[in-house]
Amino acid sequence: MALERGAGPLGIQIQDQLRAAIRDRRLGAEERLPSTRRLAELLGVSRGTVVDVYQQLLAEGYIEAAAGSGTRVAAIPSGLPARQPPDIVAASASASASASSTGPAEADFGYGIPDLGSVPLTDWSRAVSEATRTLPTAELGDEDPAGSRHLRKVVTAYHRRVRSGCAVAEDAVIVSGFRQGLAFALATLARHGIQRIALEDPGPREHDVIARRAGLDAVPVPVDDHGLDVGRLHQSGARAVLLTPAHQCPTGVALGPSRRRDLVAWANEVDGVIIEDDYDAEFRYDRQPVGSLQGLDPARVIALGSVSKTLAPAIRLGWVLAPPRFVAGIVEEKRLSCRGAPGLDQEALALLMESGRFDRHLRRVREIYRARRDVLAAEAEAAFGPGRLHGLAAGCHALLRLPDGASERAVVATAATLGVRVNGLGHYRFAAADAEAEPDPRPPALVLGFGNVSEHQIRRGIRALATAVQHQSRPLRNDNPTPTH
Ligand SMILES: Cc1ncc(COP(=O)(O)O)c(C=O)c1O
Known part of the structure; x- marks a missing residue:
């Protein structure tokens, strides 16, 4: 650990940090820990200190030692506080990975968190204050489950202008972020007779949990260097698909132009629906962002947007842009679940977007991310050689x-x-949970989120990763598809 040296004996500090890593599952059950000698070297402490730490954690049941196979993390007893219910842990730890964990870190490469130091809080507070002054009193008591008309107009105008979409206010439902929009869209599709949805593999594993809860059967479809394999989608028997065309999560590839056309052709052939997670679309560095699929076939595409990446996850606002036949069903889901989205926040977001300050914020953070990306590319090349970093466009x-x-x-x-x-x-592979899934043909790789790590942390983090690669026990065959946290 780049041991965060605080007050108190070193051994206690190491113990606390390891315990925390096991509790919040940054170290998962059965993961092998370095030998006492290796960890002592890495931390620059005496071997005796590490032996004491391991003995303490052995005694407390956090780790176990098996003859011949070193020291491993023990399966966490169910009474131990977990950050998430166990059935969701494997599926969901990927999204917004670990930024909410508390332990000290050299670098947190969890993806899905924007630069929290850049959230435009002054602009937001100005917009909230304006909303409280200007929102008509009647709207404080009479919320529309579809969302405020003002915000629906603003987000659809934004989607038309920035994402080349073609939705209008009547097609929009305001929701509490992407996940809620997905759950409501899937529940609505299920009521329209759709039984099976294809999900990108690799992809965030919590999506199949959300799909199953909505009553759909989820099947993996592989992603290759051009995005989702539409040929395999045809074979899947699904009539809906969820994908991240602008920047595939987590491989980073953009859906190729002919794939986009093939996808729309597929949807029309099977009377199907494409759910577009318009994730990361605003941050394209080498060219104009590729337009939303929704603009390509508005009758077949449900586009999901969110400000979790562009502003902050804590704002919890997003939108569903759906073909007219699904809108009423999605609105009804929203009404039954929570009556509507927070009125003042919706008004504040509409005002922020209309004022031009949202665009200004995007321009500013795009430059921050571009600089981080350049540092990441340079450091990765220095540490691992050329051509190892992908999905950076x-x-x-x-x-x-x-x-x-x-x-x-x-x-x-x-x-x-x-x-x-x-x-x-x-960690993002279906094979992690499904013994019948195909073995992963991809070479081993790490997913590096760089939204909320400083350039300095990126430098230190990449060097630490190079050390980790050097010191790992190898080769362990066939273990890459297994979840790591
Ligand atoms: C693939 C993907 N899409 C969308 C989102 C945004 O989700 P939400 O709006 O629910 O925060 C995330 C964030 O974790 C994500 O990982």
Whole structure:
């Protein structure tokens, strides 16, 4: 760990940091810990200190030692406080990965969190204050479950202007972020007779949990260097698909032009629906962002937008832009679940977007992300050689290919001991939970989110990752598809 040296004996500090990593599952059950000698070297402490730490954690049940296989993290007893219900842990730890964890870190490469230091709080507070002064009194008591008409007009105008969409206010439902929009859209599709949805593999594993809760059967469809494999989508038997065309999560590829056309052709052929997670679309560095699929086929595409990346996840506002036949169903889901979105916040967001300050904020953070991305590229090349970083054309995460034979799990576990939080690509694979899924043909890789890490942290983090790759126990075969946290 780049041991965060605080007050008190070193051994106690190491213990506390390891315990915290196991409790919040940055170190998962059965992950192998470095030998006492190796950890002592890495931390610059005496071996005796680490032996004492391990003995203490063994006694407390956090870790276990098995003859011949070193020291491993024990399965966490169910009574132990977990950050999330166990059935969701494996699926969801990827999204907004670990930024909410409390332990000290050299670098947190969890993806999905924007630069929290840049959230335009002054602009937001000005917009909230204006909303409280100007919102008609009647609207304080009479919320529309579809969302405020003002915000629906503003977000659809924004989507037309910035994302080349073609939705109008009547097509929009305001929701509490992408996930809620997804859950409501899927519940509505289920009521329209759609039974199976295809999900990108690799992709965030909580999406299949959300799909199952909505009553749909979720099937994986592989992603290759051009995005979702539409040929395989045809074979899947699904009539709906959820995908991230602008910047695939987590591989970072953009859906290729012919794939976009093939996808729309597929939807028309099977009378299907494309759910577009318009994720990372605002942050394209090499060219204008590719337009939203919704603009390509508004009758077949449900577009989901959110300000979690462009402003902050805590604002919890997003939108669903749906073909007219689904709008009433989605509005009804919203009404039954929570009656509507917060009126003052909706008005504040509408005012912020209309004022031009939202666009100004995007221009500013785009430059911050561009600079971080450049540092990441340079550091990764220096540490691992050329051509190892992929998916950098857009967004705030990239894929770092590890040397052949490297074990994602071992690198992730060792990186955690060095204070670096990161996920392996296998963490996003369906194969992690499905013994019948195909083995992962991809070489081992790490998913590096760089939205909320400073350039300084990126430098330190990449160097620590290089150390982790050097020191991992290798080769561990066939272990890459297994979840790491
Ligand atoms: C793939 C993907 N889409 C969208 C989002 C935004 O989700 P929400 O609006 O629910 O915060 C995230 C954030 O974690 C994500 O990982």
